[in-house]
Amino acid sequence: MGADETEGTDAARRRATLTVAALSLGTTLNPLNSSMIAVALLSLEHDFGLSVPDVTWVITLFYIASTVGQPLMGRVIDAFGARRIFVGGMAVVVVAGAIAPLDGFGLVLVSRVIMAIGTSVAFPAAVALVGPLAAVSGTSPPRLLARIQVANTTAAALGPVVGGLLIALAGWQAIFLVNIPLGLAGLISVAVLAPRDAPREAVTTAAVVRTLDPAGVISFAIAAVALLIAALGAGADALWPLIAIGVVAFGLFVWRERRARVPFIDVRMLAANRALSLTYVGFGLFNALYYLAFFGLPQFLEAHAGYSTAVVGLLMLPLSGTTIALAPVVARVIERRGLVPVLVTMAVTLLISGGFLTIGVFTTSPIWMLVMAALMGIPYCMGSLVMMESVRRAAPPDAVGVASGLLQSMRYLGAIAATVVLGHVLAGGVDAAAWGGVVIAAVGIGVIHLVVALVAASALRRAA
Structure with a gap:
C-alpha cells in the first residue's frame, strides 16, 4: 500500500x-x-400544583411516544436516508427543547412527545450508518456499535446527576433547554461528517403517504398507546376497554401489514426470518429482567435498607461502569468468535446475575450491593451489543432502520413489563420477602430468556 493510500485510509x-x-x-x-x-x-x-399521578404523565407519554416513534422513524430512515432524517430529527429536538419552558404544563407534555419523536430518529439512523462507515474506515461494525453503546450507557447513568445539577442551577426548565445546544451540535456535526445518503426520492407529502403505510402506522399506534396505557396503569378506570381496543387494533395492524404492498412493519418477513423475530423476543425478555434490577434495587435499598438517594446512586454505578469497561472487549469477541458464543454466554450470565439478586434477601451490605450491580452490568453489555449486531445482520439491507427502531421499542416494552411486575410484587411493602418475589420473577424471566436465546442461536447458525 502506498503512502497516499495509507494516508487516505487514516483520514x-x-x-x-x-x-x-x-x-x-x-x-x-x-x-x-x-x-x-x-x-x-x-x-x-410544585410549580404547576400537580398531583403525583398527573406529573408522571411526563414519563408515560415519553415512553409511549418512543415505543411508537422508534420503528416509525426507522421506516422513514429506510425510505429517505439516514443522514437526512438524523439531521431533521435533531432539528425537532431543538424545537422541543425550546417550547417546554414557554407556558403551562400542557406545553411541557407536548414538548416531551415531540422530544421522544425527535430523539427516536438517532438510534436507527446510527445503526443504518454503521455499515457504510465500517466499509470506508476498515473498522468492524461491532466496534463502532460498542462506541455508541458506551455513549448511551453513560448518558443513562449520568442523566439524574446532570439533571440534578441543571435544576439546581437554573430550575427544571434547564433540562429542556440543554437539548438546544446538544441538538444543534448533533445536527451540524452529522450534516458535515456523515456520508451522503444514496439518491432517494424527495420528501414530499405523496412520497411519505406512499412509503409509510398510514393505515399500518395508525393501527400500530392505536394498539401500542392503548396497551401501554393499560400496562402502565395510567388508565385504571378504563382498563378492560383499553385492552380490548389494543387487541382489536393490533389484529387490524397484522391483517393490514400482511396485505400491504409496502408495509410499515413487514410481519411476513418477521415470520419468515426466525433469527430476527427471536432476537426481538429475546431483547424484550432481556430488558424485562435487567429493568427489574435497575428499577427495583434502588427502591429496595432506600425503603428497606434506609440508604439515601445519593448513596443508592453510588451503589448502582458499577452497573454502568462494568458495561462501559467491557464494551470494547465484547466487540472484539463478537468480531473474532461471532455472535452465537456471545449470545449464549450472555443468556447464561443474565440468568446467573438474576439469581444472584437473592443476596439482597439476606444482606444489604454495601460491598454485596456493589458486587450485585457490577455482575448485572456484564450481561447488559453483552446483550445490548450482540442483539444490535444481530438485527443489523439479519435485517434486509433496505429495512435496517425500521428493524433497529423496532429493537429499541422492545427495550421500552421490557422496561414497562418490569415496572408492572414491580408494581404488583412490591404493592404490599418493600421488604426482604417482597425482594424474594422480585428474585423469583427475575429467575423465571431468565430461564425463559435462556431458552429463547438457545433457539435464536440455532437460527443464527443456520442463517450464517
Missing part, C-alpha cells in the same frame, strides 16, 4: 471516528431525557 478512519462520535451524541439524547426527568418531578409538581 477515512479519523472521519468515521468523528462521525460515530457525532451519531453517539444524538443517540444519547433519548436515554438522557428519559433519565433526567426523574429528578424534575418534584419541581414540576
Whole structure:
C-alpha cells in the first residue's frame, strides 16, 4: 500500500471516528431525557400544583411516544436516508427543547412527545450508518456499535446527576433547554461528517403517504398507546376497554401489514426470518429482567435498607461502569468468535446475575450491593451489543432502520413489563420477602430468556 493510500485510509478512519462520535451524541439524547426527568418531578409538581399521578404523565407519554416513534422513524430512515432524517430529527429536538419552558404544563407534555419523536430518529439512523462507515474506515461494525453503546450507557447513568445539577442551577426548565445546544451540535456535526445518503426520492407529502403505510402506522399506534396505557396503569378506570381496543387494533395492524404492498412493519418477513423475530423476543425478555434490577434495587435499598438517594446512586454505578469497561472487549469477541458464543454466554450470565439478586434477601451490605450491580452490568453489555449486531445482520439491507427502531421499542416494552411486575410484587411493602418475589420473577424471566436465546442461536447458525 502506498503512502497516499495509507494516508487516505487514516483520514477515512479519523472521519468515521468523528462521525460515530457525532451519531453517539444524538443517540444519547433519548436515554438522557428519559433519565433526567426523574429528578424534575418534584419541581414540576410544585410549580404547576400537580398531583403525583398527573406529573408522571411526563414519563408515560415519553415512553409511549418512543415505543411508537422508534420503528416509525426507522421506516422513514429506510425510505429517505439516514443522514437526512438524523439531521431533521435533531432539528425537532431543538424545537422541543425550546417550547417546554414557554407556558403551562400542557406545553411541557407536548414538548416531551415531540422530544421522544425527535430523539427516536438517532438510534436507527446510527445503526443504518454503521455499515457504510465500517466499509470506508476498515473498522468492524461491532466496534463502532460498542462506541455508541458506551455513549448511551453513560448518558443513562449520568442523566439524574446532570439533571440534578441543571435544576439546581437554573430550575427544571434547564433540562429542556440543554437539548438546544446538544441538538444543534448533533445536527451540524452529522450534516458535515456523515456520508451522503444514496439518491432517494424527495420528501414530499405523496412520497411519505406512499412509503409509510398510514393505515399500518395508525393501527400500530392505536394498539401500542392503548396497551401501554393499560400496562402502565395510567388508565385504571378504563382498563378492560383499553385492552380490548389494543387487541382489536393490533389484529387490524397484522391483517393490514400482511396485505400491504409496502408495509410499515413487514410481519411476513418477521415470520419468515426466525433469527430476527427471536432476537426481538429475546431483547424484550432481556430488558424485562435487567429493568427489574435497575428499577427495583434502588427502591429496595432506600425503603428497606434506609440508604439515601445519593448513596443508592453510588451503589448502582458499577452497573454502568462494568458495561462501559467491557464494551470494547465484547466487540472484539463478537468480531473474532461471532455472535452465537456471545449470545449464549450472555443468556447464561443474565440468568446467573438474576439469581444472584437473592443476596439482597439476606444482606444489604454495601460491598454485596456493589458486587450485585457490577455482575448485572456484564450481561447488559453483552446483550445490548450482540442483539444490535444481530438485527443489523439479519435485517434486509433496505429495512435496517425500521428493524433497529423496532429493537429499541422492545427495550421500552421490557422496561414497562418490569415496572408492572414491580408494581404488583412490591404493592404490599418493600421488604426482604417482597425482594424474594422480585428474585423469583427475575429467575423465571431468565430461564425463559435462556431458552429463547438457545433457539435464536440455532437460527443464527443456520442463517450464517
